[in-house]
Amino acid sequence: MNAAKSVLSKVDLTGKTALVVGGTAGIGQGIAIQLAQLNANVVLAGRNAKAAQDIIKGFPNSNSHSFEKVDFSLLKDTRRFANEVKQKYKHVDYLVITAGIMRMTGRQETEEGIDDKMAVHYYSRARLILDLIPAMKKGSRVLSVLAAAQGSLVTETDFDLKNSYSVYNASQACPLYNDLLVDKLSTLYPDVVFFHALPGMVKTNLIEGLPWYLRIPTKLMTPFATTIEDCGAYMCSGFLAPERSSGYYLLGPKGEVVEKLKVHTDELRDKVYQHTLDLID
Ligand SMILES: NC(=O)c1ccc[n+]([C@@H]2O[C@H](COP(=O)([O-])OP(=O)(O)OC[C@H]3O[C@@H](n4cnc5c(N)ncnc54)[C@H](OP(=O)(O)O)[C@@H]3O)[C@@H](O)[C@H]2O)c1
Numbered sequence: 001m002n003a004a005k006s007v008l009s010k011v012d013l014t015g016k017t018a019l020v021v022g023g024t025a026g027i028g029q030g031i032a033i034q035l036a037q038l039n040a041n042v043v044l045a046g047r048n049a050k051a052a053q054d055i056i057k058g059f060p061n062s063n064s065h066s067f068e069k070v071d072f073s074l075l076k077d078t079r080r081f082a083n084e085v086k087q088k089y090k091h092v093d094y095l096v097i098t099a100g101i102m103r104m105t106g107r108q109e110t111e112e113g114i115d116d117k118m119a120v121h122y123y124s125r126a127r128l129i130l131d132l133i134p135a136m137k138k139g140s141r142v143l144s145v146l147a148a149a150q151g152s153l154v155t156e157t158d159f160d161l162k163n164s165y166s167v168y169n170a171s172q173a174c175p176l177y178n179d180l181l182v183d184k185l186s187t188l189y190p191d192v193v194f195f196h197a198l199p200g201m202v203k204t205n206l207i208e209g210l211p212w213y214l215r216i217p218t219k220l221m222t223p224f225a226t227t228i229e230d231c232g233a234y235m236c237s238g239f240l241a242p243e244r245s246s247g248y249y250l251l252g253p254k255g256e257v258v259e260k261l262k263v264h265t266d267e268l269r270d271k272v273y274q275h276t277l278d279l280i281d
Contacts, residue, residue: 001230004237004255011240013040017089020044021072021128022098024051026204027145030232031096036060038236043089045070045081046099072099073116075280078124082131092135096239097125098145102209107165114279115165121146121174123160126181127280138191143239144178148196148250151176153263159275179250179260180269181276186248193246195239200253201225226253 018035022028024046036042036059044052045068052067059065068088070081085092099120107115114123125144136142152172158164161173175198182194203225207218226234231253238244238255252258 001233004233007237007241007255008034008038008233010242011038011236013038013094013240016040016093017091018042018094018096019068019085019089019092019132020096020098021070022046022100022145023096024048024055024067026098026100026206026228027199027202027231027235028096028098029055030202030228030230031098031143031145031235032232033059033229034232034236035094035096036065038240040094041065043068043085047071072120072124072128073110075112075114075119075124075127078127079131082128085132086135090135091137092132093137093140094240095129095132095136095140095142096145096235097128097143099124100146100206102206104167104209104211104214106167107161107170114160115170118160118170118174121170122177122181123276123280125178126276129181129185130280133189133192136189136192139193139245140191141193141195141239142182142185143195143197143235144182145197145199145235146178147171147175148179148198148252149175149258149261149264150198151179151261153268156268156271159272160279176261176263177272177276179264180272182248182250183260183264184269184273186246190246193239193244194248195244195251196248197235197238197251197255198253198258199226199231199235202231203227 018040023032023044071077238251
């Protein structure tokens with residue numbers, strides 16, 4: 001933690017706007033707390049307005065922060081949200097996305113024909129980043145929190161797992177796609193710095209979506225899990241480190257840079273990106 005604190009002691013985000021999608025709970029809340037302590041104007045986004053208001057009350061300068069509603073399982077709502085953010089805030093200096101779902105049930109298609117978990121963990125992330133790029137200036141940073149360098153390639157013929165869906169397959173595909181996305185976007189938008197992080201085990205309510213026989217053993221592990229505040233400090237130290245000022249980075253639980261997977265090639269990156277554009281447009 002000392003290394004993280006040392007990095008953060010050199011960062012001052014006064015006058016900067018930081019949007020945290022998933023900031024209404026868990027890891028996003030921990031990152032938002034840290035960003036507010038670094039003097040950013042924080043915009044929390046999610047579905048739960050009451051949770052956001054309670055969190056904002058605990059921030060320093062609580063009048064400089066706000067909440068915006070979004071249902072990230074729907075691309076159309078993500079687009080509406082992005083447009084509203086652009087109109088209202090003009091610039092987004094830091095975009096953090098942590099929105100997530102833990103559920104063991106099978107594919108649940110939204111009205112847009114996408115599995116809702118894949119929408120929240122990948123497709124809406126891609127949609128939002130692309131829609132907000134015009135509101136980002138040189139030096140802006142984007143952090144997606146899911147599971148950097150932890151995925152694997154399930155199939156090259158059914159990227160959205162329409163016919164190959166399982167909870168396991170989705171849990172492998174979305175982390176890999178996030179790795180590939182930050183890589184691709186860094187080549188297309190060199191003024192912005194892109195990060196994908198693995199937070200490690202963090203004490204949040206994410207596991208409440210699990211059936212009891214998985215939830216109880218997982219809860220027994222929580223004494224060993226990181227608090228949201230510490231996780232927020234680690235994630236912020238990783239993505240705000242001044243020397244990480246161009247390109248893309250995959251981060252581990254302490255904010256350290258981790259190696260990309262062997263399957264992460266330029267060819268696969270470009271294929272998954274083309275698939276993503278086809279689907280989210
Ligand atoms: N906790 C861990 O140990 C751990 C480990 C590895 C990876 N991760 C990943 O880290 C991310 C954050 O996890 P967490 O533990 O912080 O989860 P969490 O405590 O359950 O928080 C999830 C957040 O996602 C938001 N969210 C969920 N569905 C949404 C939707 N349809 N639209 C908008 N927002 C939505 C929730 O906001 P609203 O309820 O307000 O919508 C909430 O703010 C997830 O992607 C998770 O897979 C977590």
